[in-house]
Amino acid sequence: MAGFLVVVADASVARLYTMATRSGVLKPGPELHNPTAHQRTRDLGTDRPARTINAASGVRHALESHQDLKRAADARFAKQVVKAVAQAAKGPGEPDIVLVAGARLLSQYRQLLPAALRTRVTAQLPRNLAKTPLAELTERVRGTLRPAPVRVAR
Numbered sequence: 318m319a320g321f322l323v324v325v326a327d328a329s330v331a332r333l334y335t336m337a338t339r340s341g342v343l344k345p346g347p348e349l350h351n352p353t354a355h356q357r358t359r360d361l362g363t364d365r366p367a368r369t370i371n372a373a374s375g376v377r378h379a380l381e382s383h384q385d386l387k388r389a390a391d392a393r394f395a396k397q398v399v400k401a402v403a404q405a406a407k408g409p410g411e412p413d414i415v416l417v418a419g420a421r422l423l424s425q426y427r428q429l430l431p432a433a434l435r436t437r438v439t440a441q442l443p444r445n446l447a448k449t450p451l452a453e454l455t456e457r458v459r460g461t462l463r464p465a466p467v468r469v470a471r
């Protein structure tokens with residue numbers, strides 16, 4: 318396959334595209350959706366920690382720290398996206414990877430990517446372009462990719 322694997326994502330959807338060359342056209346691939354993206358934390362369940370009363374002083378204490386269920390669901394979705402990227406990046410040619418997402422999500426993807434894939438990340442575009450039309454997205458990705466180095470034979 319070679320070329321580039323382009324990941325365009327936001328909190329609710331992640332789209333994978335392939336691009337054969339730096340001046341090529343994006344071809345749509347798999348698309349993943351986060352079913353909890355538009356739900357509130359309270360819709361996902363209760364996130365209150367269990368409580369207990371201290372017998373000596375009568376003071377109430379939390380047994381565990383607070384964890385936001387919304388953030389946990391978003392983290393699970395990010396792991397699913399990284400797993401799909403790892404699956405798509407396998408095979409012949411080992412394409413370079415281009416990440417396009419908001420700054421926080423981009424950082425999260427970089428942390429979750431295995432070291433072998435992290436070295437193949439060629440470009441990153443810290444913009445939320447998930448709802449951008451394909452033609453404009455193609456131009457933005459092309460602008461992010463630097464020209465290949467020219468090799469001079471000596």
